[in-house]
Amino acid sequence: MGVVSRVLILAICLGVAGAGGAFAAVSADSTADHGKFDELKQPFADGREVTKACLKCHTEAGAHFMKSIHWTWTYEHPITGQTLGKKSLINAFCGNAVTNWGGCTSCHAGYGWADDDFDFSDQTRIDCLVCHDTTGTYYRDPQSPGHPACDRMFADKAPIDLAKVARNVGLPGRANCGSCHFHGGGGDGVKHGDLDSSLIAPARALDVHMDAEGLNFACTECHVTRRHLWAGSRYDVRAVDPEGTGLPGLRRDVATCESCHGDSPHPDNSLRHLKLNGHVDRIACQTCHIPAFARGGVATKTVWDWSTAGRLNEKGEPYKIEDYHQGDGQHRDTYITIKGGFEWGENVVPMYAWFDGVMRYTTADDGIDPSVPVEINHFEGSHDNPRARIWPFKEMRSKQPYDSVNNTLVYTHLWGRDDNAFWGNYDWPKAIAAGMDMAGKPYGGQFDFVETRMYWPITHMVAPKEDALACDQCHAADGRLADLSGFYMPGRDHFGWVDIAGYLALVGAFVGVLLHGLMRVVLKSGRREQ
Amino acid sequence: MIGLRKRNGGNAGAPRKHDVMIYSRYERFWHWSQAGLIFVLFFTGLGLHGTHDLLDFETAATIHTYAALALIVLWVFTTFWNFTTGQWKQYLFKQGIYRVIRFYAYGILVGEPHPYKKSLQRKQNALQSLAYMTFMMAIGPALWSTGFIYLIYDLWNGYAWSSEILWLVALVHTVAAFAMGAFVIVHVYMTTTGKTPLHYVKTMITGYDRIELSEVEEAYIRETGNVEMK
Known part of the structure; x- marks a missing residue:
C-alpha cells in the first residue's frame, strides 16, 4: 500500500483531512516512510524497544528531548529563580505529582517513572510514541499500580500494536498533545478551560486557527519546536511582544500572536483598525479575541473542594454524583469520594488582570496566611508597567489541605497500593503525613483546609x-474591566464632582432659560392687557 | 471701506431700514455646519462618557472622531476666513456690555428696547462678542486641543506619564464639553429674543436682516454691489 493511500485511509478513519489535524496523519511530503523501515517491521515487546529503534536513526533526538520540560518536569524560572514544574509544585487540582508518581506520570513522556529513583539519563525511557503516533491507538497507563478502585478507570483498553504505531509515526497532531494537555487535572477540560477534547476537531467558531475544516493548525504551528524544545511557557509568558514577526520564516522563540500577526495586527488604516491597533500595547490579543472559554461543549472545573473528600455511602463504599450535564451531553462529577466536590463552568467569562508574564508560585516551602485565600500562583503587572498587558485568566477556586501548625501547603499522598494512599484509605491524617514524609518536608502534624486560588x-x-x-463590553461602567483600577478608561470612568457640576450646569442653564422665557411670556401678556 | 464710527448708526443723513445680507453665505455655512457638528459631538460625547446608552461605544467613537475631524477642518477654514475678510474684528471687546446684560436680565421683561442696534459693521452686541470670543478662544480650543491630543493617543501612550496625562486630557475635554453644552443651551434660547421668536433663526438662515443704513452706506452698496440688499 502506498503512502498516499495509507494516509487517505488513516484520514478517513480519523475523520480528519490533511496534516496538522487531530492526529497528524503521516505527511505525504515526508522524505521518509517509516512503514518501509525494516527496523520497524518487528514485534516490539514494549515501548522502550520502539524507542531504541527510533534512536538508531534519530541519534540526537534523545539528548535534545531530555532538555525538554516534558521530560524533566522541572523549570528554573529565569527571573524569579523559583524552581517550578510538576516535579515539585503543588497546584489547586490534584495537588501534587510528588509522592504520587506512578499515577501522575501517565502523562510524563517517559517509561517507568514510578518513584523517586527514575533514571532521567536513560534515553531508552523516552516515550516517542505518545507524541508521534498518528494511528490514534496508542495510549499510556499509570506507571505504577494504584488502588484497585482507581486502576479500574484504566482497564478494558485494547492492546497496542506497537509495530503498527511505530511504522505510522509523524509530527504531533492536536490529539497527541491533547492526550495529556486536554486532560490535565484529572479529566477532560478540567484544568485549563481553554484546552479540552473539543479542540481535537474544532469548528471555526471554537478556534479559528485549529478549525478542522479551515486552517487546521496543529499545536506546533504556534508552539514551534527546535531540538524538541517548544516555544511558549505558562511559567514565563511573553505578555507583551513588541518585536512582532520575524519574517522570513517567522520567529521561533515565542508562541505569541504577534510572532505571526505583528504588533499592528488589524490590517489597513481604517479608523476602526487604527484604534484597535492602538490597544495592542495594553491589551493582550486574547482579551478581546477569546470572549469566553470552555466553549466547545466540554466543561472546565471552576471549584474543587477537597475538604468533603472521603465520604462513604451507607454501604461504606466510595461513591460519586454526576450532577453537571455539559454541552456535549456528558455528565460530570459534582462529587466523588476520592476527590471531593466540584463546580463546573462552560462559556466562562474570564477574569481580567494586568499581567507581566512572570508567574510566581507558592511552593511547599513558602509560609501562607490561611485567613485569606492562598494564591497558588500569582503575578504582577499594572497600567504603568510596559511589560504588562491586560490578560484573560481562568480563576480556579479550591479548598485544599494545609499544615495548620507550620502554615504551609502540604503534599498529599493519593496514589498507590500502600496503606497511606488517600485514594483507598480515605484517611487525610495518614495521607498528608505520608506525603510530607515522602517529599522530605517538615510536617506539624495537624492539618486543616484552606481556600486557594x-x-x-x-x-x-x-x-x-x-x-x-x-x-x-469593556468601555462601560459595569464592563469586563470594571475591577481594574488606577488608570482612566473612556466610557468606564467618570470625574465625580466635576461630572456633577457639569450636569448641574446643563440643567441650570436649561432651567434658567426656561424661567426667563416664561417670565417674558407672562410679563408680555400682562403688558398687553394693560 | 465705509467707516461709521459713531455708536448705533450712521452720521450722514437720516438712517433708513433695508433688508441687507449681514451674514454671508460662508458665514451661514460655517454657523450651521458647526451647529450640526457640535450637536453630534455633544450627543456622541455624552454616550462615550457613559451618560446615555443610546449608541454603542464603537459607533459613538467613530462618529465622534469623524465629526471632530470635520469640525477641526471647518475651524481651520473659518479662522482663515475670519482673518482674510476682517470679520475677526466683530468679536473684539465692545463697550456697553453692562447695558446689554441689564437688558436681558430686566429690560426685555418689561418691554424696554434693546440698547444696541445692529449695523452692517457691528453685527453683534457687546455680550455676544464676549460670548463668541469665549467660545472661540477658550471653550473651542480647550475642546479641539484636548480632542486632538486624545486622537493621537497612540503616538504618546508609550510614555510612563501617558496614563496620568490621558486622565487630565479627558478631564479638560469633559469640562469644556459641559461648558459648550451650557453655552449652546443659552445660545439657542437667545435666538428667541428677537422681534419674533424665530426672527434671529430666520436671519441666520437667509442671511438677511432689516437694519438701518445711512445714506452713505446705502449709496455705497448700490454703487458697488458689495453687499446684497433687497
Whole structure:
C-alpha cells in the first residue's frame, strides 16, 4: 500500500483531512516512510524497544528531548529563580505529582517513572510514541499500580500494536498533545478551560486557527519546536511582544500572536483598525479575541473542594454524583469520594488582570496566611508597567489541605497500593503525613483546609473576529474591566464632582432659560392687557 | 471701506431700514455646519462618557472622531476666513456690555428696547462678542486641543506619564464639553429674543436682516454691489 493511500485511509478513519489535524496523519511530503523501515517491521515487546529503534536513526533526538520540560518536569524560572514544574509544585487540582508518581506520570513522556529513583539519563525511557503516533491507538497507563478502585478507570483498553504505531509515526497532531494537555487535572477540560477534547476537531467558531475544516493548525504551528524544545511557557509568558514577526520564516522563540500577526495586527488604516491597533500595547490579543472559554461543549472545573473528600455511602463504599450535564451531553462529577466536590463552568467569562508574564508560585516551602485565600500562583503587572498587558485568566477556586501548625501547603499522598494512599484509605491524617514524609518536608502534624486560588492565562479557543469583544463590553461602567483600577478608561470612568457640576450646569442653564422665557411670556401678556 | 464710527448708526443723513445680507453665505455655512457638528459631538460625547446608552461605544467613537475631524477642518477654514475678510474684528471687546446684560436680565421683561442696534459693521452686541470670543478662544480650543491630543493617543501612550496625562486630557475635554453644552443651551434660547421668536433663526438662515443704513452706506452698496440688499 502506498503512502498516499495509507494516509487517505488513516484520514478517513480519523475523520480528519490533511496534516496538522487531530492526529497528524503521516505527511505525504515526508522524505521518509517509516512503514518501509525494516527496523520497524518487528514485534516490539514494549515501548522502550520502539524507542531504541527510533534512536538508531534519530541519534540526537534523545539528548535534545531530555532538555525538554516534558521530560524533566522541572523549570528554573529565569527571573524569579523559583524552581517550578510538576516535579515539585503543588497546584489547586490534584495537588501534587510528588509522592504520587506512578499515577501522575501517565502523562510524563517517559517509561517507568514510578518513584523517586527514575533514571532521567536513560534515553531508552523516552516515550516517542505518545507524541508521534498518528494511528490514534496508542495510549499510556499509570506507571505504577494504584488502588484497585482507581486502576479500574484504566482497564478494558485494547492492546497496542506497537509495530503498527511505530511504522505510522509523524509530527504531533492536536490529539497527541491533547492526550495529556486536554486532560490535565484529572479529566477532560478540567484544568485549563481553554484546552479540552473539543479542540481535537474544532469548528471555526471554537478556534479559528485549529478549525478542522479551515486552517487546521496543529499545536506546533504556534508552539514551534527546535531540538524538541517548544516555544511558549505558562511559567514565563511573553505578555507583551513588541518585536512582532520575524519574517522570513517567522520567529521561533515565542508562541505569541504577534510572532505571526505583528504588533499592528488589524490590517489597513481604517479608523476602526487604527484604534484597535492602538490597544495592542495594553491589551493582550486574547482579551478581546477569546470572549469566553470552555466553549466547545466540554466543561472546565471552576471549584474543587477537597475538604468533603472521603465520604462513604451507607454501604461504606466510595461513591460519586454526576450532577453537571455539559454541552456535549456528558455528565460530570459534582462529587466523588476520592476527590471531593466540584463546580463546573462552560462559556466562562474570564477574569481580567494586568499581567507581566512572570508567574510566581507558592511552593511547599513558602509560609501562607490561611485567613485569606492562598494564591497558588500569582503575578504582577499594572497600567504603568510596559511589560504588562491586560490578560484573560481562568480563576480556579479550591479548598485544599494545609499544615495548620507550620502554615504551609502540604503534599498529599493519593496514589498507590500502600496503606497511606488517600485514594483507598480515605484517611487525610495518614495521607498528608505520608506525603510530607515522602517529599522530605517538615510536617506539624495537624492539618486543616484552606481556600486557594490559581490563575491560568487563557490563550486558546481564539474566536472568529466577528465574535471578538465589542468596545462597550469593556468601555462601560459595569464592563469586563470594571475591577481594574488606577488608570482612566473612556466610557468606564467618570470625574465625580466635576461630572456633577457639569450636569448641574446643563440643567441650570436649561432651567434658567426656561424661567426667563416664561417670565417674558407672562410679563408680555400682562403688558398687553394693560 | 465705509467707516461709521459713531455708536448705533450712521452720521450722514437720516438712517433708513433695508433688508441687507449681514451674514454671508460662508458665514451661514460655517454657523450651521458647526451647529450640526457640535450637536453630534455633544450627543456622541455624552454616550462615550457613559451618560446615555443610546449608541454603542464603537459607533459613538467613530462618529465622534469623524465629526471632530470635520469640525477641526471647518475651524481651520473659518479662522482663515475670519482673518482674510476682517470679520475677526466683530468679536473684539465692545463697550456697553453692562447695558446689554441689564437688558436681558430686566429690560426685555418689561418691554424696554434693546440698547444696541445692529449695523452692517457691528453685527453683534457687546455680550455676544464676549460670548463668541469665549467660545472661540477658550471653550473651542480647550475642546479641539484636548480632542486632538486624545486622537493621537497612540503616538504618546508609550510614555510612563501617558496614563496620568490621558486622565487630565479627558478631564479638560469633559469640562469644556459641559461648558459648550451650557453655552449652546443659552445660545439657542437667545435666538428667541428677537422681534419674533424665530426672527434671529430666520436671519441666520437667509442671511438677511432689516437694519438701518445711512445714506452713505446705502449709496455705497448700490454703487458697488458689495453687499446684497433687497
